[in-house]
Amino acid sequence: MNSVLKLKPVFKEIVWGGNRLKDDYGFESDLNNIAEAWMLCARNDGDNIIVNGEFAGMSFSEFISNNKTLLGKKGQSYEEFPLLIKFIDAKADLSVQVHPDDEYARIHENSYGKTEAWYILDCDEGAELIYGFNKELTPDEFRKSIEDNTFLDYVNKVKVKKGDVFFISAGTLHAIGSGILLAEVQQNCNTTYRVYDYNRMVNGKPRELHVEKALDVTNTVPPTRNGDADGEPEVFENATHQALCSCDFFKMETIDVKGEHTILIDDESFASVLVLEGNGTLTDETQSMNVSAGDSFFIPANCGDITFNGEFKALISTL
Ligand SMILES: [Zn+2]
Structure with missing residues (x-):
């Protein structure tokens, strides 16, 4: 399940x-x-x-x-x-x-x-x-x-x-x-x-x-940001996370994977993983799948560890 x-x-x-x-x-x-x-x-x-x-x-x-x-x-x-x-x-x-x-x-x-x-x-x-x-x-x-x-x-x-x-x-x-x-x-x-x-x-x-x-x-007050992401990237051994934006309705970040990198999906929210570039694999407790640009994955809440491997960029969205 x-x-x-x-x-x-x-x-x-x-x-x-x-x-x-x-x-x-x-x-x-x-x-x-x-x-x-x-x-x-x-x-x-x-x-x-x-x-x-x-x-x-x-x-x-x-x-x-x-x-x-x-x-x-x-x-x-x-x-x-x-x-x-x-x-x-x-x-x-x-x-x-x-x-x-x-x-x-x-x-x-x-x-x-x-x-x-x-x-x-x-x-x-x-x-x-x-x-x-x-x-x-x-x-x-x-x-x-x-x-x-x-x-x-x-x-x-x-x-x-x-x-x-x-x-x-x-x-x-x-x-x-x-x-x-x-x-x-x-x-x-x-x-x-x-x-x-x-x-x-x-x-x-x-x-x-x-x-x-x-x-x-319509709010006519000019915006204060013009394309910049939320803060600095977070660098891990085999991946870089970049927070993009966060609001009451969703959060978005990109992950650049180079090698093996694991993320945890807890019981707060499901995650959408949209592969933007490159290819590799995605492994959960029950299966391992190939991923490549244009693939879309739904990760159920509380899914636990998801391990990425390969060289790709993905957009991760959660509530
Ligand atoms: Zn619109």
């Missing part, structure tokens, strides 16, 4: 997607323009299938609903699986958007809010994203900038590089720019208020904007 699960991703074709997810990770799909690969998901509109072990072939949501203790102490209070983790390949700019917090979402959308974080996997030279504002705006100034199309003058455009991390708490304006490949960890919710869509037409019409709700929830 308490064994590591390997999960099969769910692919989403969206107009702004590219082909890097197939090219870089060898994902197989008949879809074109794969914008998103959902690496950890238990939703009606996307549900991983278990690849290994005695539960092979079962959907991840079914497995979880039968085994809630495997989410750990922090996970058991959630009605739905708490996280959604994706790879995103933005060949074109995404719309500028904002998400509500839990309280606003509960009252207005009957859903959870959404805090998310991005870890930049790769990007084209000069690639940029939008992260908050570059000056604090009043609600009237915010509204006017959309009406008179000066909005982009006030957003904080950040040139990105591989390894940058952006923590996007609910209420933070954000947009992924073209030429960026990233991993996203988020609360399991899709309530999005679109603020600006570059005056683009989709099927001859502009996409709907949600300006009034965005005005309600």
Whole structure:
């Protein structure tokens, strides 16, 4: 029961997607323009299938609903699986958007809010994203900038590089720019208020904007960080851990493994292990598995020692 699960991703074709997810990770799909690969998901509109072990072939949501203790102490209070983790390949700019917090979402959308974080996997030279504002705006100034199309003058455009991390708490304006490949960890919710869509037409019409709700929830105070991780790396004999960000909803770190390195998964939370580069093996009490870039593993809470071996980089997310 308490064994590591390997999960099969769910692919989403969206107009702004590219082909890097197939090219870089060898994902197989008949879809074109794969914008998103959902690496950890238990939703009606996307549900991983278990690849290994005695539960092979079962959907991840079914497995979880039968085994809630495997989410750990922090996970058991959630009605739905708490996280959604994706790879995103933005060949074109995404719309500028904002998400509500839990309280606003509960009252207005009957859903959870959404805090998310991005870890930049790769990007084209000069690639940029939008992260908050570059000056604090009043609600009237915010509204006017959309009406008179000066909005982009006030957003904080950040040139990105591989390894940058952006923590996007609910209420933070954000947009992924073209030429960026990233991993996203988020609360399991899709309530999005679109603020600006570059005056683009989709099927001859502009996409709907949600300006009034965005005005309600957006924090216009400029962010103080622009891509830096949480503190210094922690160096072990055969691995380096780098904390990326930490909030009430999730924690993220990267691990660079060179050789054999063991981590402990206790009863607080499950862990998601998303392999970003390289290859090696992952061993728990019951099995040993090969790992390579693009693999996604669910490690149940209280799984104990997990031993990595090889030369690879992984993103580890917990509650
Ligand atoms: Zn978002």
